Amino acid sequence: MPDGTRDLPIARLRRDLAAAYRLIALEGMDDSIFTHISARLPDGPDGQKRFLLNPYGLRFDEVTAANLVTVDESGAVLDDPHGAGVNAAGFTIHSAVHMARHDAVCVLHTHTVAGVAVSSVREGLLSLNQWSAQFHDRVAFHDYEGIALDLDERARLVADLGARNVMFLRNHGVLVLGRSVAEAVISMMNLERSCRAQIAALGMGLTPVVLPDDVAEHTARQYEHANDRIHESGRNPEWDAMLRRLETAAPGYDA
Template identity: 50%
Template sequence: MQATADKKATQDKQAAGDKQNTPGKPNTLADPGLKDRVSEAEWQLRVDLAAAYRLVAHYGWDDLIFTHLSVRIPGPEHHFLINPFGALFEEITASSLVKIDLNGEKVDESPFWVNPAGFTIHSAIHQAREDAQCVMHTHTTAGVAVSAQREGLLPLSQQSLFPLAGLAYHDYEGIAVRDDEKARLVRDLGAANFMILRNHGLLTCAPTIPDAFLAMFILQRACEIQVAALAGGQPLTAVPQAIVDKIVSEGDKVTSSQGGLLAWPGLLRKLDRIDPCYRD
């Protein structure tokens, strides 16, 4: 009898957990009242950044809780939003994102704290680059593999050509928690929107979340293709530099100069079908 009771208690507990995680149900990380306490512009950025976190998880680019995406909130304060450290990317919601300043201090009340490495990398770029409204950083297997290869990203695919038109590199200095690394990171990034962090991973930045996400999608796919091509053990054909030099203008024609915004609505529809609670 006791075994039966214990089994039923376990089943009830599992059912309760499943109910809590059902798409469309309230997310435990959400703050239901936050939407009414922030501007419409900030709320839209929160929704889009939460969507980007969910998409990173969907495509398998997350590294448990150890990478980060951020977006700057309009205004002279250089406040920006970043993930609540400790939350899986698949859990993040618009209202759970943490607003911090360039000193890493929370601007608004939040029960969550921030990854110090995330603060170091993102605050450096947001402070130095007015155009880098969104910054994305990942530790994917393919991205780290290419970052460890001496030649870095090679012109082996159409996808690789877009990053190669403006790609920066930053040498590994250990876990990014020291303030003195900021200046070197910013110097190495320069005006580029794509960066490979040696032995570490990938970074993209852009004026908008959709553009930064598209840049990361392309850079990640280029790294995946390179790892697969090198594993094939056959001689490889590189794309001539003359083609690399004109690829960006050709890409603008394909997207009618809309960049990431062309694909973003479809990506949001994908997320809404999977689990719309990222909007909470």
């Protein structure tokens, strides 16, 4: 599979990842100092696999481009500007996904109330609206095995994920992969809206209208084609707008 980091300047990757942390915090989708957003760096001169991760103990709204930590596939620290290390155990899921899916530049994991709620019901995400239709028949599931510290779980998680870019970790949260940081963040925000909308709709006590499979599939393909065009162009207007938001809401994230 292609490596999407090949032509991406490292400074831009660091900026985008710091922006991802800040945006997730602004949307109230963080969980104290827990969960991670990781980004794959180009391999080192000796072929070493390298990834960017948040410093241990910092809130998402404290992450900057300069204090991101570089780790290898095991979570061992290679470069630590902040000096606090990382939560290596928390990188277990991310390392497994990155090593199996070289097309994934960014892996984003959240524990939002809405995401955890939908992950905790057998039916999962329903195609109730345009947001959720983009994920129609494109969601993987992984059963809960306890806090993700067991390295043996990685093989099962990767097998369950397969070639899909969205996974509900049952009774735990959600995982999204992106060919860029921008793609992962926007997909996660749409997934979060989908989960919130589903909870709101089902909470009304009325009869939900689930989209027919053919309509949901058509909509999902429309999203995919649009995302492919954006990825191929190298320019994402929605991401640019999000970065402009941060210039006012979180100045200094890119320092």
